Amino acid sequence: MRMPLSALVVAVGLVAAIQLPVQTQDGRIPRTSWDKKPNLNGIWQTLSTANWDLEDHEGGPSPVVVTGVWGARLPGMSVVEGGKIPYKPEALARRDQNRKNALPGKPGRDLNADPELNCFLPGVPRSTYLPHPFQIFQSPNRMWIVYQFSYARREIFMNGKKEAPIESWMGWSNARWDGDTLVIDVTGLNGQTWFDRAGNFATEALHVVERYTMIDNDHIVYEATIEDPSVFTRPWKISMPLYRRIEKNVQLLQFRCAEYVEQFFYGELVSPPRN
Amino acid sequence: MRHRFLIAAGSLVVVGVMMWLADAAVAGQAPGGTTTFKVPASTYAPPRTPWGDPDLQGVWDNHTTVPMQRPANLSGKKTFTDAELAARARTSGDNDPLCNKNDERCAKATVAELDRLDAYNGFWTPQTFVSDNRTALIEDPPDGRIPPLTPEALAIQQAYLRAHPATEPSAAVIEIRHWEDYDLAERCIAAQVPTTTMGYNSAQYLMQSPGWVMLAHERLNTRIIPLDGRPHLGGTMGGWIGDSRGHWEGNTLVVETTGYTNKQSGGSVGAFADAGIPFGNFHVVEHFVPVGPNRIHYYVTISDPQTWTRPWTFMQPWEKDRVLSYNDNVGATKAEPYQMYEYACHEGNNAMGNSLRGTVQARQRAASRPADAESTKSLIGKTEADIRAMYGNPVTIAGPRWQYSTANGILQFFAFFENGKVVLVRPDDIRLTEVVPNR
Numbered sequence: 001m002r003m004p005l006s007a008l009v010v011a012v013g014l015v016a017a018i019q020l021p022v023q024t025q026d027g028r029i030p031r032t033s034w035d036k037k038p039n040l041n042g043i044w045q046t047l048s049t050a051n052w053d054l055e056d057h058e059g060g061p062s063p064v065v066v067t068g069v070w071g072a073r074l075p076g077m078s079v080v081e082g083g084k085i086p087y088k089p090e091a092l093a094r095r096d097q098n099r100k101n102a103l104p105g106k107p108g109r110d111l112n113a114d115p116e117l118n119c120f121l122p123g124v125p126r127s128t129y130l131p132h133p134f135q136i137f138q139s140p141n142r143m144w145i146v147y148q149f150s151y152a153r154r155e156i157f158m159n160g161k162k163e164a165p166i167e168s169w170m171g172w173s174n175a176r177w178d179g180d181t182l183v184i185d186v187t188g189l190n191g192q193t194w195f196d197r198a199g200n201f202a203t204e205a206l207h208v209v210e211r212y213t214m215i216d217n218d219h220i221v222y223e224a225t226i227e228d229p230s231v232f233t234r235p236w237k238i239s240m241p242l243y244r245r246i247e248k249n250v251q252l253l254q255f256r257c258a259e260y261v262e263q264f265f266y267g268e269l270v271s272p273p274r275n
Numbered sequence: 276m277r278h279r280f281l282i283a284a285g286s287l288v289v290v291g292v293m294m295w296l297a298d299a300a301v302a303g304q305a306p307g308g309t310t311t312f313k314v315p316a317s318t319y320a321p322p323r324t325p326w327g328d329p330d331l332q333g334v335w336d337n338h339t340t341v342p343m344q345r346p347a348n349l350s351g352k353k354t355f356t357d358a359e360l361a362a363r364a365r366t367s368g369d370n371d372p373l374c375n376k377n378d379e380r381c382a383k384a385t386v387a388e389l390d391r392l393d394a395y396n397g398f399w400t401p402q403t404f405v406s407d408n409r410t411a412l413i414e415d416p417p418d419g420r421i422p423p424l425t426p427e428a429l430a431i432q433q434a435y436l437r438a439h440p441a442t443e444p445s446a447a448v449i450e451i452r453h454w455e456d457y458d459l460a461e462r463c464i465a466a467q468v469p470t471t472t473m474g475y476n477s478a479q480y481l482m483q484s485p486g487w488v489m490l491a492h493e494r495l496n497t498r499i500i501p502l503d504g505r506p507h508l509g510g511t512m513g514g515w516i517g518d519s520r521g522h523w524e525g526n527t528l529v530v531e532t533t534g535y536t537n538k539q540s541g542g543s544v545g546a547f548a549d550a551g552i553p554f555g556n557f558h559v560v561e562h563f564v565p566v567g568p569n570r571i572h573y574y575v576t577i578s579d580p581q582t583w584t585r586p587w588t589f590m591q592p593w594e595k596d597r598v599l600s601y602n603d604n605v606g607a608t609k610a611e612p613y614q615m616y617e618y619a620c621h622e623g624n625n626a627m628g629n630s631l632r633g634t635v636q637a638r639q640r641a642a643s644r645p646a647d648a649e650s651t652k653s654l655i656g657k658t659e660a661d662i663r664a665m666y667g668n669p670v671t672i673a674g675p676r677w678q679y680s681t682a683n684g685i686l687q688f689f690a691f692f693e694n695g696k697v698v699l700v701r702p703d704d705i706r707l708t709e710v711v712p713n714r
Contacts, residue, residue: 033326034325109628120619120621120622121619135487135489135499137483137484137487139324139325139332139482144491146489146491146497150621151495151496151497151618151620153491153497155480155615165614165616166616168616168617169619170617192622249506251499251501251508253508253514254512258462258621259462259464262462265627265628266454266627266628269631269632270452271452271634271635271638272452273453274450
């Protein structure tokens, strides 16, 4: 579905949009034996730096000076169609406040900080573009996506539309096939995650529609449309490729970061041992 | 070095060690003692996935009250009769709602009932169980008891419990001084693998795809098990939950797990090994044995010659897609097929910070503990009118329990009445002036 040039909003700065091929070449993508749909089973990961900032971002020094280049900010081009996220003015002020609060730089758990900093569940779509692999499991009428980050995972309901019975960090995912594109409709998000480290956010009114389009054996084009009328003036869209992790014997490893923030959260609350 | 220690411990132990080492050499068994126990073969052939593996997919629950070890008073008795099981069954619904101020049961509650702090879990815990007529989960050794720890493992465990007294199950004082005084699951890091029943939220979604099995535990763990025969990662790369490799033997899924970290923060809810037992050397083999369309017998064999004197095996029946009934707290009973929800443990973990802060507060209070006459302890024996005169009407009343705020905003103060007089106060060691009058 080629997008006409006139439909692209020309924005200041660089835009990295993906143009899908006119048709996916059926012979190039693996298909399941049971329903001939694209077989998305496997371990996938993005190469984008969207987790730092969905919009254009230059490289920069680490906010924690003594981490040197380990903590330096990576540069990246916007993954947002049109370049900029269309905030309402009052919401933009809150985004900018988030940006200031993202890294408190002192001990103790701070619920105004970037949720990723605290090892909180990343929600959708951020879990897709964290610098960690994830694994898609697909079988007849069932799908799960398991992320290496913390214990993030999603049950994807393939059979009919189940309404989100409750809010959660990772939301409630209902999927259907649109031709060869898997469309996942996500509601029931709890409004406590951010889109990136730059403070971009939404509320619990957030509605995300993901599209996974496999274009060859090792590449999926990932698109997500973001809608939250209390924060944005209109729906907007991000896109990026997902690359299959093709190393022999590759697997997700343990990244149970709740342990990694214990000293950070609780170091100042410790009492000496009894004996 | 180890053998020298064993010799010092007694000649009987030395003989035992030499015997099982000899058996190991002759029988070619796994090191660390032998057993003749064999997991039974599957008695049911499940349908197959499109790629030819037995299809075990679904939500599996293991909720049970069968204890891990056979109680001493049931020694030699492996199963209950139908009549004995019926006598033990509860007649209430799957869960009992928590007593709250809208519930007339609170008005009738006694002081002892309201003073209990363990009412919380009563709401969440289902009261019906996967059917099982046994007296213990352990199948081997036949006496249904965990084999003895080696002297080294016992020493390691005792050192750990000395350093973290709060993790000892019978600890008289639960005082959290450091985050490691909480176990692995309460730190929201992981549940011990393999998990036994966790009281509630104990289900696992078993998902399959070509070459993989994935076990999404309702709480904390997601295990991803490749079936392609690749080697283990080695070292401690398996982290808290170990590194698993699986294969099919007929209809039975066999999973082998090694490569655990050895940080010993075990003894967590659903753990099979108590706090302080080192698990870095565990070699775990699980057999998922289908016995019916909705039933698996889940066998777990644990070998670790540095920890136990011989391998041992427990079994838990698992039931698929259970339908639970629950009271909705306004008088109706509803049924719901088992759906696993998100368990955002770390995100909502306020207990850790509160416990640590509570200990800091308690230490400060103990250092400046008031004399009885100046503390809330002196309120015992006072009448309702006395208390009202001092503090006004309580913020909340639940049956015989009156609640007030305190000056630090964290503690709540409770006075319990019987026959119009205070019989109990909590806490009993704060200054009278720290209770905030409610005018």
